[in-house]
Every structure is written in structure tokens, then in C-alpha cells.
Amino acid sequence: MNKKPKRWQAFLPDPLVAIQVNSASFTDEGVDTVLDNVQKLAGVNTLYLVAMSWARGTGGRQQPNLPLPDHGVQEYDLDWQGGLDVRRNDLHYRDDTVAPPNRSAEYGDDWDLFEQVVPKARDRSMSLIAWIAESVRADRIFQTPGFWRTLEVDAWGRPTRVPCYRNPSYVNWYAQVIEDWAHNAPVDGIVFAPERPGPLNILMESPSDPNDLDVHGPFGGAISCFCPHCCNAAERKGINIISAQRGYRELIEWNIEVSRGRIPLDGAFVTFWRLLLENPEILAWQRLWSDGQEQFMKSIYGVAKAVRPDIQVGWHLYHNYSLSPFCRASSDYGRWAEFSDFLKLTVYNATGGPRLNSWVKRSCQALFADTSPEKIYPVLMDMMGFDEGPLEGLISEGLSSGYVEREIHRAVKGVAGACAIDAGVDVDIPNNFGVEKEKRSTRDQVREAVKAAFRGGARGVVLSRKYSEMTLDNLAGAGDALGELGLKDES
Numbered sequence: 001m002n003k004k005p006k007r008w009q010a011f012l013p014d015p016l017v018a019i020q021v022n023s024a025s026f027t028d029e030g031v032d033t034v035l036d037n038v039q040k041l042a043g044v045n046t047l048y049l050v051a052m053s054w055a056r057g058t059g060g061r062q063q064p065n066l067p068l069p070d071h072g073v074q075e076y077d078l079d080w081q082g083g084l085d086v087r088r089n090d091l092h093y094r095d096d097t098v099a100p101p102n103r104s105a106e107y108g109d110d111w112d113l114f115e116q117v118v119p120k121a122r123d124r125s126m127s128l129i130a131w132i133a134e135s136v137r138a139d140r141i142f143q144t145p146g147f148w149r150t151l152e153v154d155a156w157g158r159p160t161r162v163p164c165y166r167n168p169s170y171v172n173w174y175a176q177v178i179e180d181w182a183h184n185a186p187v188d189g190i191v192f193a194p195e196r197p198g199p200l201n202i203l204m205e206s207p208s209d210p211n212d213l214d215v216h217g218p219f220g221g222a223i224s225c226f227c228p229h230c231c232n233a234a235e236r237k238g239i240n241i242i243s244a245q246r247g248y249r250e251l252i253e254w255n256i257e258v259s260r261g262r263i264p265l266d267g268a269f270v271t272f273w274r275l276l277l278e279n280p281e282i283l284a285w286q287r288l289w290s291d292g293q294e295q296f297m298k299s300i301y302g303v304a305k306a307v308r309p310d311i312q313v314g315w316h317l318y319h320n321y322s323l324s325p326f327c328r329a330s331s332d333y334g335r336w337a338e339f340s341d342f343l344k345l346t347v348y349n350a351t352g353g354p355r356l357n358s359w360v361k362r363s364c365q366a367l368f369a370d371t372s373p374e375k376i377y378p379v380l381m382d383m384m385g386f387d388e389g390p391l392e393g394l395i396s397e398g399l400s401s402g403y404v405e406r407e408i409h410r411a412v413k414g415v416a417g418a419c420a421i422d423a424g425v426d427v428d429i430p431n432n433f434g435v436e437k438e439k440r441s442t443r444d445q446v447r448e449a450v451k452a453a454f455r456g457g458a459r460g461v462v463l464s465r466k467y468s469e470m471t472l473d474n475l476a477g478a479g480d481a482l483g484e485l486g487l488k489d490e491s
């Protein structure tokens with residue numbers, strides 16, 4: 001493996017073998033124990049330090065009610081809420097419209113993840129990437145004083161419970177953290193995890209939940225955004241705002257009807273397409289939303305680079321960019337490479353099976369409501385370049401390692417060398433679908449996924465989602481793969 005040229009100069013190894021790990025593991029098990037385990041078992045040379053998360057997927061211990069792994073404190077942290085796990089350097093927090101992100105309360109006032117872990121990781125020649133989970137669904141962020149100023153606005157003009165990527169207060173909220181870390185954090189890179197599909201994508205691929213209809217509208221109000229910042233952007237592009245609002249209101253009604261099995265006279269798909277013909281602004285608004293997200297990402301990238309040109313900035317791209325044709329169309333890896341040093345692709349294959357199964361079924365309660373999951377699934381496989389077994393088997397079998405290789409290969413071709421591609425490999429990620437006998441990770445699955453990622457041309461792998469939910473034996477599958485590939489650093 002390559003060695004770092006200088007202690008604090010940003011440097012990511014190639015091949016990169018990273019693991020996502022949070023404060024709970026370090027405080028529960030001790031920094032040295034965690035580093036020993038990930039280095040010896042999985043050949044890890046880079047840590048994704050979860051420095052800011054309100055999302056259980058990356059923060060805290062194992063998700064309550066799921067089996068605890070074979071390490072760490074054998075108890076659930078039921079009160080975990082999350083926040084910033086490093087000290088704020090207040091000089092950098094100058095926006096007075098929204099209070100800065102809260103310090104997490106779980107690990108004591110003095111806890112600073114960077115301070116505790118980075119020196120010991122450097123002694124082992126590890127590289128470090130600071131992780132931010134956007135966590136837009138977490139209750140805790142809405143307790144931030146002034147956070148209401150950041151909110152998206154729905155098609156009826158009501159603030160929602162989702163922040164807007166174009167809102168300057170929201171951009172500033174993160175830009176301040178990025179500025180702080182670029183100045184002060186002893187890390188080589190920053191990775192940000194936005195996990196949002198945009199309004200049209202939601203309505204095409206998901207049924208609305210009747211429980212959401214009371215306070216914030218369907219999908220928690222995420223069919224948006226019609227805030228003044230987004231409307232100004234629409235005006236500059238010549239998009240008719242009134243027509244877009246009307247179109248989305250009608251599309252929400254369409255979704256509610258087909259979600260409940262009440263198929264319109266001309267069919268779900270034909271009626272959907274008619275709504276697009278009558279309100280082409282629907283499509284324009286999805287693009288407007290995606291443009292807002294991309295501008296937000298560019299802002300983060302630019303702020304980090306302005307302060308520290310050598311810091312590496314990348315993105316965690318969530319599973320929908322791989323599993324959904326609509327989200328896939330919204331994410332042009334080649335274009336994203338213009339504001340990315342690396343992309344971490346979610347190509348989780350064990351949990352990918354139940355997830356794809358669920359996606360197909362949900363889409364058949366929305367855009368594909370005229371047909372059945374069993375009939376649309378083969379068509380989707382052809383459209384998406386998947387080569388997997390039967391739909392029901394996905395739950396117990398997961399996706400193949402071939403899926404990992406093909407998706408990585410597609411991304412590597414897409415960015416054409418303009419940025420690095422790292423593969424997110426799943427180790428013991430639960431599915432939460434209440435499905436009995438669903439595919440769980442095994443040591444072999446992890447080993448084959450890591451090998452497939454490198455066969456596909458990945459620069460590296462990121463063992464996901466968090467060390468605190470992984471079993472040590474399955475983690476060792478990564479070490480097995482590196483050994484077979486001749487990449488394990490035995491020094």
C-alpha cells in the first residue's frame with residue numbers, strides 16, 4: 001500500500017479499504033481495540049469517522065430490537081439522538097438565522113471524536129474521512145432554534161418538515177461546519193450523505209402513507225419545494241410556478257388514488273402520462289429540485305476547497321441511485337464528478353435483495369399500479385442491466401456479487417477517470433421490512449462483494465454502515481478478499 005507523503009497533507013490510499021465507525025464504538029470498546037479489530041480482520045487503511053449524524057443508520061449502537069453483534073456493550077442506546085461528535089470552533093459559526101448543529105449529548109461534553117481517534121489512527125498510517133449524514137428525517141434537527149427558516153414549502157404553500165437545498169440558512173448551516181473542519185479537522189477528506197429523491201421520483205416510485213396525511217401531507221410533505229428561493233430559480237428558467245403547483249397537487253391526488261388500488265378509468269400509467277402532458281412543469285420541477293441539490297453539493301465542495309485545496313470531498317450515494325430508474329436518471333455520475341473527488345456508491349448486495357424486492361412492490365402501488373411486481377420485475381432488470389434471480393428469491397438470496405461488479409463498472413465508465421469510485425459493501429445491514437428469513441450478511445458474501453468491487457474497477461471499498469452493527473466474523477470477509485487479491489498489508 002502507498003504511504004502518506006506528509007502527516008497532514010490530504011492523502012487517500014489506493015486501494016482504499018475504509019470502514020464507517022462512530023463514537024459509540026470507540027467509547028464502548030476503546031479506540032485501540034476498534035482499530036486493532038478493523039485493521040487485523042479487514043485490512044482497513046482508512047476510517048470514515050461519523051462526526052455528525054442524527055441517523056441511526058450510521059450513528060449510535062445497533063438498532064434497538066435487532067440482535068447485538070459479538071462486540072461492544074451488550075445493551076441498546078435507546079435514547080441516542082445524535083448531533084456533532086466533535087467540538088465546534090465558534091469562530092466559524094457566524095450565521096445568526098439558525099443555531100449551529102447541536103453537540104451530541106451521548107458521550108459527554110468533552111468528547112471530540114477527531115481528538116480521540118485521529119492521533120492513534122495516524123500512528124497506524126490510516127487515512128481519515130469525516131462523515132456527515134444529512135439525516136433530514138431525524139427529530140432532533142427540528143429542535144434546532146431557527147431551523148424552521150430552512151424548510152421546503154409544499155404545493156399548497158405550507159412549510160414542510162424537510163429543509164430546502166436552496167435555502168441560504170440551510171446552505172450556511174453546513175457550510176460553517178465544512179469551513180470549521182477544513183480549517184481545523186486533522187482529516188484527509190469529508191464525505192456528505194444526502195439521501196433524497198426529489199418530488200416526482202417519490203410520487204412515481206412510492207405509495208403514499210395514509211398516516212402521513214394528517215400534519216405534513218403525503219410523504220411527510222416532501223413533495224416540494226415551492227419556497228421563495230426555488231420559485232425565484234424557476235422564474236429565471238421560465239418555468240410557470242402556478243402550473244407546477246397545480247400539476248403536483250393533481251399528481252399527489254393520482255398517487256393517493258393508485259396507492260389505494262383505485263385505478264383511474266384510463267389506467268395508472270396513461271393517467272400519469274396525461275398529467276405530465278397537461279402539466280409539463282411537473283418534470284421541470286423535478287429537474288429544478290435536482291439542480292438545487294447539485295448546487296448545494298457544489299457549495300460544500302467549493303467551501304472546503306477554498307479553505308484547504310487538498311482536502312478530498314466526496315459523496316455517499318444512497319441505494320436508490322442504483323435501484324431506481326428514476327433516481328438513476330437524476331444522477332449523472334459524469335456530471336457529479338465535476339464537484340467530487342470520490343463517489344462512494346451504495347452497492348450493498350445482501351441487503352440489496354430485500355431492498356430491490358421492496359422497491360418493485362412499492363412501484364406497483366404507484367407508477368406501475370396497472371401491472372404486478374412479478375411482471376414488471378423482468379422488464380426492470382432489462383432496463384437496469386440487472387441479472388438476478390426471481391423476485392421473491394431476492395428476499396432470502398440478496399443480490400449477486402455480479403451486481404456489485406456491474407454497478408461499479410458502470411460508474412467507473414461514467415466518470416471516466418474524473419473522480420475515484422469507491423464501493424459501499426454491506427456488512428450486517430438490517431432491512432427493517434419485517435421480513436422473516438431475509439438475506440443477512442455472511443463472511444462469504446462480504447468476501448465476494450469486495451472482490452467484485454475491485455473487479456469492477458473500484459479505487460476502494462467502504463465497509464458499511466457502521467462497525468457497531470457488524471459481526472467480527474463477517475467483517476473478516478473483507479480481509480479474506482484482500483488476502484486472495486494480494487492486497488493485504490501485513491506490515
Ligand SMILES: [Zn+2]
Pocket residue numbers: 151152153164165166167225226227228229230231
Ligand atoms: Zn426551496
